[in-house]
Amino acid sequence: MAQDSGTRTLISQSQLSRGRGRVIYWTLLVVVVAGFTLVFLGPLYWMVTGALKSGQEIAQTPPSLFPKDPQPQNYIDAWNNLALAKLLFNTFYYAIGAVLFQLVFDTAAAYSLSKLRPMFGNVILALMLGTLMIPAMVLIVPQYVTVLDLPILHINLLDSPFAIWLPMVANAFNIFLLKRFFDSIPEELMAAALMDGATSMRTLWSIILPLSRPILGVVSIFAVTAVWKDFLWPKLVMPSPETRTVSVGIYTFAGGTPMNVVIAASVIAAIPTVIIFLIFQRNIMSGLTTGSLKG
Amino acid sequence: MTIPQTRLILALLAMLQIVATMQLFIEPLILANGAGAEDSATSVAYLIYQHGFFQNDLNGAAALGVIMLVVLAGFSAVYVRLTAKQD
Numbered sequence: 001m002a003q004d005s006g007t008r009t010l011i012s013q014s015q016l017s018r019g020r021g022r023v024i025y026w027t028l029l030v031v032v033v034a035g036f037t038l039v040f041l042g043p044l045y046w047m048v049t050g051a052l053k054s055g056q057e058i059a060q061t062p063p064s065l066f067p068k069d070p071q072p073q074n075y076i077d078a079w080n081n082l083a084l085a086k087l088l089f090n091t092f093y094y095a096i097g098a099v100l101f102q103l104v105f106d107t108a109a110a111y112s113l114s115k116l117r118p119m120f121g122n123v124i125l126a127l128m129l130g131t132l133m134i135p136a137m138v139l140i141v142p143q144y145v146t147v148l149d150l151p152i153l154h155i156n157l158l159d160s161p162f163a164i165w166l167p168m169v170a171n172a173f174n175i176f177l178l179k180r181f182f183d184s185i186p187e188e189l190m191a192a193a194l195m196d197g198a199t200s201m202r203t204l205w206s207i208i209l210p211l212s213r214p215i216l217g218v219v220s221i222f223a224v225t226a227v228w229k230d231f232l233w234p235k236l237v238m239p240s241p242e243t244r245t246v247s248v249g250i251y252t253f254a255g256g257t258p259m260n261v262v263i264a265a266s267v268i269a270a271i272p273t274v275i276i277f278l279i280f281q282r283n284i285m286s287g288l289t290t291g292s293l294k295g
Numbered sequence: 296m297t298i299p300q301t302r303l304i305l306a307l308l309a310m311l312q313i314v315a316t317m318q319l320f321i322e323p324l325i326l327a328n329g330a331g332a333e334d335s336a337t338s339v340a341y342l343i344y345q346h347g348f349f350q351n352d353l354n355g356a357a358a359l360g361v362i363m364l365v366v367l368a369g370f371s372a373v374y375v376r377l378t379a380k381q382d
Contacts (some may be wrong), residue, residue, distance in 0.1 A: 135364065135367055136318065137317075137318040137320065137340045137343065137363065138360040139360070140344075140356075140360070141343065141347050142357060142360075232321070236348065254325075
């Protein structure tokens with residue numbers, strides 16, 4: 001930048017504006033920006049244009065950079081042949097359910113751990129955080145066995161949306177995120193509410209939740225993206241074609257469908273997440289920093 | 296200057312990356328059908344999947360999961376030791 005920003009970095013302003021420093025600065029900037037744009041947008045470009053190629057063109061080596069004869073028909077084929085409307089609806093349904101369940105139960109858990117402080121609350125919190133140490137892949141088998149025959153109730157949850165919703169709700173990370181946020185709400189507000197005769201339920205509803213809108217947004221976004229991009233778990237617990245999620249659906253059809261149509265289907269499946277990201281960009285960024293460890 | 300100061304964060308990122316990569320599943324499944332030439336593309340996660348849901352060997356799959364947990368805990372232990380030295 002030409003103007004003095006006021007912050008002194010390792011390389012001084014005068015070094016930057018002089019002949020050689022300036023050349024190096026701009027070359028580096030252009031190379032880095034161009035390089036990262038290519039790395040991040042390249043795959044997206046490849047996907048969108050790949051879907052426009054004809055079946056013959058997509059199979060050829062070397063691949064062509066632009067589709068010679070764009071065929072938007074592929075997108076329509078993908079929508080019809082893969083029954084994408086049903087797949088997208090399923091995924092959306094699971095995502096909305098996961099959001100609602102998480103908002104209700106995770107908020108309740110975080111509220112009681114942060115403000116109501118039951119006996120052994122810290123032990124419970126430590127146990128919850130302990131589950132974060134176990135990689136998701138390790139839990140796949142025990143979780144699957146549990147879903148096949150739910151303890152006590154003895155119901156089989158295969159093909160039931162609860163097979164996705166219930167494991168999603170037991171999300172220690174989101175509970176911890178919410179608890180940390182609730183911890184930052186001053187105790188005085190709670191005391192004032194108590195003086196006015198509010199029950200703890202009323203305090204949660206009228207004081208804590210309105211203040212926590214940003215973090216509730218973050219949790220919802222995490223829930224939606226987690227459901228949308230999950231593959232192995234829905235593949236295992238949603239075996240029948242009517243209950244499949246979009247990622248599993250595309251994978252199952254990939255074998256018998258032309259490659260360009262499959263890619264078109266992936267583009268369509270990716271659109272909702274891209275839109276969600278563009279709308280909630282700021283919330284997602286703030287969510288990434290609230291939960292993380294700050295060095 | 297910068298690198299010694301961010302050592303902890305670098306170690307944390309390295310550990311998280313190792314943990315994430317050990318759980319690789321979709322890429323080998325789609326690109327190499329999970330196996331590749333002489334199982335060169337088989338990941339632990341795929342092995343668990345194969346044992347548990349195709350060879351009808353849920354016990355073996357669970358055992359593999361435990362082994363994976365131990366290995367990953369080993370990496371975490373290295374990270375914890377690195378952090379402890381700093382203090």
